[in-house]
Amino acid sequence: MARLEEAGIRPVAISVDTPEESRNLRQQAGYTFTFLSDPKAEVIRRYDLLHAGAGIEGQDVARPAEFLLDSSGTVRWLNLTENYWVRARPEQILEVAKALQ
Amino acid sequence: MNIRRLNWPIWAGFLLSLIAFLSYFLVFVWFPVTRDFPWVNLLLFVLATALLLVGVRRAFAPDRSRPKLSKIAGVILTSLGLAIFGLFxxxxxxxxxxxxxxxxxxxxxxxAPDFTLSDTNGKPISLSELLASxxxxxxxxxxxxxxxxxxW
Known part of the structure; x- marks a missing residue:
């Protein structure tokens, strides 16, 4: 994630966790980038990423997904994994990031 | 207890099933090569199953003066080991x-649709601000x- 920031890419993490829960996770993991809370899954729904009832207590959560936007907010790359143990690797994202102005 | 009478493949196989299961979530999930497809864990499970089958054969071998308990333990541990494999x-x-x-x-x-959400301090932030600041x-x-x- 630090390498992304060096490449001029701002990482932003989004989940249904409350700001307090996100703050704890961010501190424990030692992350410094932005974490956003979408407790009612409004944005997650707008992006069609809702995984209904899939939370540990049956809550609606986001399915894992990554979008790389250029400075105009246009999607330049995305990853919608088919298996939640399989995630995008930072190298893949850095490769695409290089091509952005 | 006589060590030579202990049906070690059963116990080793069962223990290896547990290790094969837990090590994915504790260790191998941290490395993309072993996480994206859990080949290390599947190999461990195959090995564990082989040990369990050897153990069952030993438990049910005629004579060998093996106690009846050994057969029961063999069947239970093998079933548990296979159940762990299935769960994995x-x-x-x-x-x-x-x-x-x-x-x-x-x-x-x-x-990407614009949005406004709260950051970890409860302060609202929009996507357009994130793109510009x-x-x-x-x-x-x-x-x-x-x-x-x-x-999580």
Whole structure:
């Protein structure tokens, strides 16, 4: 994630966790980038990423997904994994990031 | 207890099943090569199953003055070991694929819908602000939106 920031890419993490829960996770993991809370899954729904009832207590959560936007907010790359143990690797994202102005 | 009478393949096989299961979530999940497809764990499970089968054969071999308990323990541990294997395959290869199709998610070359959400201090922040405000002193060349499940 630090390498992304060096490449001029701002990482932003989004989940249904409350700001307090996100703050704890961010501190424990030692992350410094932005974490956003979408407790009612409004944005997650707008992006069609809702995984209904899939939370540990049956809550609606986001399915894992990554979008790389250029400075105009246009999607330049995305990853919608088919298996939640399989995630995008930072190298893949850095490769695409290089091509952005 | 006479060590030569102990049916060690059964116990080793059962222990290896446990290790094969737990090591994925504790160790191998941290490395993309062993996480994306759990080949190390599947190999360990194959080895564990082989040990369990050898153990069952030993337990049911005629004579060998093996106590009856050995057969019962053999069947129970082998069943448990195989159940752990099944649970692992379900958790990593079957259940993990039950994800929504997200067909209406923003596609490449589409504009990502703007939004405003609270950061960890409860302060609202919009996507347009995230695209425009500097990162390490420079206007960002892009933003990476990472949606994650939370509640972990």
């Amino acid at each position: 395959v379900f958790a990593t290869l079957i259940n993990a694929r039950r994800l929504p199709s997200s067909q209406s998610a923003p596609q490449i070359s589409q504009k 500097p990162v390490k002193g420079k206007v960002p060349r892009g933003v990476l939106l990472v949606f994650y499940r939370g509640y």
